[in-house]
Amino acid sequence: MIQPQAHLNVVDNSGARELMCIRIIGANNRRYARIGDIIVAANKEAIPNTPLERSEVIRAVIESLQIIKEKKLQVPPVHAVVVGSNISAQTKFETELRSFVTEKKIQNRVHFINKTLTVAPYLAVIDVLVQNSQVLHCLF
Structure with missing residues (x-):
C-alpha cells in the first residue's frame, strides 16, 4: 500500500531510483494511493549523471508492473x-x-x-x- 512516507522503487527513464511519497493528489479522504493515482514525491536516490537531483520534488503516476506488462505493445x-x-x-x-x-x-x-x-x-x-x-x- 502506498501512503505518505512510503518509499517506492522507480521503473522508468527519469533518472530516479527511489522516491518517497509526500502526498496523494486528489485523495481527500483516502489514506492510500491506488494504481493510476498521481502522487507528489521526493527523489531519495538518483542515477548518477542524470538531470534529476536528490531531494527534488516531483509528481509521479502509480503503475503496477503487471499492468505495464499487459499494456506492452504487440x-x-x-x-x-x-x-x-x-x-x-x-x-x-x-x-x-x-x-x-x-x-x-x-x-x-x-x-x-x-x-x-x-x-x-x-x-x-x-x-x-x-x-x-x-x-x-x-x-x-
Whole structure:
C-alpha cells in the first residue's frame, strides 16, 4: 500500500531510483494511493549523471508492473521486400544491405526479389515504398 512516507522503487527513464511519497493528489479522504493515482514525491536516490537531483520534488503516476506488462505493445511482424536485386552484379549498397540483414539475423523478414518488369503485384500490397535512386552523371 502506498501512503505518505512510503518509499517506492522507480521503473522508468527519469533518472530516479527511489522516491518517497509526500502526498496523494486528489485523495481527500483516502489514506492510500491506488494504481493510476498521481502522487507528489521526493527523489531519495538518483542515477548518477542524470538531470534529476536528490531531494527534488516531483509528481509521479502509480503503475503496477503487471499492468505495464499487459499494456506492452504487440509489434506486428514486419517484412521488407527488396525488388530489383541482382545476385550476379550486386551494387555496394546491396552488398552492405545483405551483410546488415545477415548480421542482425533478420533473413526471415527481409526478402530480395530479382529484377523484374512486373512490379505491379508488389506495389499493390505494400504499405510503405522506399525507392533507392542512383544518379548517373553523364556527359553529352
